[in-house]
Amino acid sequence: MLRTRVTAEYGFDVPIVLAPMGFIATPPLVAAVSGAGGLGLIGASPAPPAAFAEMIRLTRSLTPAPFGAGFLVVDTAMGPSTVDEHIAIVTEERLPVVVFHWELPPRAWVDELHRGGTRVWLQAGSVERAREAVALGADAVICQGAEAGGHNRSTTSLLALLPAMVDAIRPTPVIAAGGIADGRTLAAALLLGAGAASLGTRFIASPEANAHAEYKRRIAAAGSGATVFTHLFGPEWPDARIRVLRNRVVDEWRGRDEKTPPQPEPASCIGTTRLGGAEYRMPKFSALLPTPETSGDFDEMCLPAGESVALTSAVTPAAEIVRALADEAESLLRTVATGRSATPTSPD
Numbered sequence: 480m481l482r483t484r485v486t487a488e489y490g491f492d493v494p495i496v497l498a499p500m501g502f503i504a505t506p507p508l509v510a511a512v513s514g515a516g517g518l519g520l521i522g523a524s525p526a527p528p529a530a531f532a533e534m535i536r537l538t539r540s541l542t543p544a545p546f547g548a549g550f551l552v553v554d555t556a557m558g559p560s561t562v563d564e565h566i567a568i569v570t571e572e573r574l575p576v577v578v579f580h581w582e583l584p585p586r587a588w589v590d591e592l593h594r595g596g597t598r599v600w601l602q603a604g605s606v607e608r609a610r611e612a613v614a615l616g617a618d619a620v621i622c623q624g625a626e627a628g629g630h631n632r633s634t635t636s637l638l639a640l641l642p643a644m645v646d647a648i649r650p651t652p653v654i655a656a657g658g659i660a661d662g663r664t665l666a667a668a669l670l671l672g673a674g675a676a677s678l679g680t681r682f683i684a685s686p687e688a689n690a691h692a693e694y695k696r697r698i699a700a701a702g703s704g705a706t707v708f709t710h711l712f713g714p715e716w717p718d719a720r721i722r723v724l725r726n727r728v729v730d731e732w733r734g735r736d737e738k739t740p741p742q743p744e745p746a747s748c749i750g751t752t753r754l755g756g757a758e759y760r761m762p763k764f765s766a767l768l769p770t771p772e773t774s775g776d777f778d779e780m781c782l783p784a785g786e787s788v789a790l791t792s793a794v795t796p797a798a799e800i801v802r803a804l805a806d807e808a809e810s811l812l813r814t815v816a817t818g819r820s821a822t823p824t825s826p827d
């Protein structure tokens with residue numbers, strides 16, 4: 480079994496974390512990852528508190544294994560993505576761990592979560608932000624490399640950022656995110672000092688992910704060079720940098736995508752989906768991700784994904800992904816360890 484300090488402290492079996500992807504990391508995927516020995520995190524944002532509480536209930540009905548949740552800290556066009564009531568639900572439900580991403584959360588939330596026995600992880604894209612996270616009381620920091628899919632502020636690849644962050648905030652544990660999708664990349668992250676790896680893109684390509692089949696198909700078909708950073712998407716959350724799959728709209732707007740463009744006149748609609756239980760007509764440049772309930776033009780949609788698409792070529796059950804990555808990484812790390820400890824042989 481591939482164990483690390485983080486798996487021992489948090490009581491899961493293998494150092495694989497499901498990134499708390501909004502819309503995508505819903506109970507079936509969270510339960511599949513936790514049930515296979517990883518740590519599933521519910522993508523809580525943008526769900527309102529009651530819907531978040533229901534996701535916890537549903538996940539518990541699917542697995543006895545521990546799981547956590549992840550929140551975005553940002554003021555969107557629809558209001559703040561996380562509110563006090565979300566935090567109260569976490570402590571009432573005694574979730575073992577939550578992750579915050581984008582802005583730093585208020586100290587009052589960190590303190591309340593700690594008082595309730597929940598540990599707090601913050602995702603950071605720079606050493607400076609990781610230090611701020613530790614000063615705020617983070618129990619661990621997720622190091623988000625520039626390779627990572629979705630909303631991403633990092634300017635540095637994981638290979639350089641991860642060891643620098645590990646050194647800067649030691650002994651706080653660091654979890655690696657970005658570019659990890661097979662046993663080799665997981666083993667590399669552990670060798671660079673990570674206590675676990677947080678994977679998003681690889682798990683979108685699983686039957687349990689709440690993503691539209693066409694989105695999964697495009698991720699599995701994509702190779703290196705298929706993702707770029709853009710600020711194009713976001714009447715709902717404007718001007719934020721997202722790593723996405725290239726499609727027609729992304730390629731059309733290259734070089735003119737430093738900000739989310741104004742809505743065209745007359746208004747156009749790129750598809751429909753469901754948001755908060757109601758039908759939602761997706762405006763041009765909508766930042767909402769396609770779920771099974773979405774229909775419309777996928778060449779106009781926001782399809783967040785990381786550079787790890789180059790290592791993702793099939794839609795695979797989440798439990799199989801967890802087991803295959805853990806087994807491959809373990810055997811690679813054993814090879815490295817054996818190589819290191821081998822007695823040098825004399826040339827004659």
Ligand SMILES: Cc1cc2nc3c(=O)[nH]c(=O)nc-3n(C[C@H](O)[C@H](O)[C@H](O)COP(=O)(O)O)c2cc1C
Nearest residue numbers: 498500501580627628629657658678679680783785
């Ligand atoms: C579709 C998608 C949605 C995401 N949503 C969130 C989110 O809601 N909260 C969060 O903390 N991170 C989110 N992330 C970023 C992940 O936490 C993580 O940094 C990233 O998935 C790691 O890179 P990878 O996708 O190449 O594995 C998202 C990533 C993707 C691809």
